[in-house]
Amino acid sequence: MSYDDRRIEVANAAWRVIIREGLDRASMRAIAQELGSSTGVVTHYFRDKEELILFALERVFKNVLEDMKFCVKGRQGIDRLEQMILTALPLKMSDKADWKVWVAFLGYSIGREHLVQKHQKRYDILQQLISQELADLQTANLIRVDLDVTLEANVLIALVDGIGTGVVICPEQFSAEQQQYLVRRHINALLASS
Numbered sequence: 001m002s003y004d005d006r007r008i009e010v011a012n013a014a015w016r017v018i019i020r021e022g023l024d025r026a027s028m029r030a031i032a033q034e035l036g037s038s039t040g041v042v043t044h045y046f047r048d049k050e051e052l053i054l055f056a057l058e059r060v061f062k063n064v065l066e067d068m069k070f071c072v073k074g075r076q077g078i079d080r081l082e083q084m085i086l087t088a089l090p091l092k093m094s095d096k097a098d099w100k101v102w103v104a105f106l107g108y109s110i111g112r113e114h115l116v117q118k119h120q121k122r123y124d125i126l127q128q129l130i131s132q133e134l135a136d137l138q139t140a141n142l143i144r145v146d147l148d149v150t151l152e153a154n155v156l157i158a159l160v161d162g163i164g165t166g167v168v169i170c171p172e173q174f175s176a177e178q179q180q181y182l183v184r185r186h187i188n189a190l191l192a193s194s
Contacts, residue, residue, distance in 0.1 A: 010045050019097045061122050127150070156186070167179070
């Protein structure tokens with residue numbers, strides 16, 4: 001197994017521990033036990049828990065971006081925007097696990113400015129991606145021309161964050177169908193009148 005593959009394996013073990021026990025209990029020792037190895041093996045690949053968690057989060061973020069780009073291939077117009085947003089939501093059980101870790105890490109970042117800055121970079125990338133999509137829709141006269149695309153991108157990101165957090169806290173209130181309805185309802189409010 002390559003060095004990079006082993007790092008991914010360690011990160012996946014950390015992910016499982018965080019989902020099961022929470023970020024505060026995800027010690028290097030607990031991660032090593034999950035992996036079935038010694039703490040020395042874990043620290044060989046990651047200096048500390050923070051480096052390991054950041055690596056795992058970055059993988060999830062890259063996967064979401066790749067999924068967004070993949071799901072829009074061959075799609076156009078409003079359908080394309082809708083699919084981008086839906087891809088970021090925890091519609092499947094596996095997505096819910098990622099959201100649990102994302103929410104835990106957001107809380108962990110409070111008071112740690114360097115971690116907050118890493119989150120800001122991720123949000124900037126999402127905001128630019130969605131803003132461009134909205135600008136393209138505006139140019140095609142598919143959404144209202146009076147919309148501020150940057151503001152609307154932020155609203156869509158906030159909608160996704162709110163739904164994702166809601167699924168983590170009250171999963172019974174946010175079925176996949178309800179998540180899709182909320183996104184479509186908001187996007188419909190952006191449409192240009194025909």
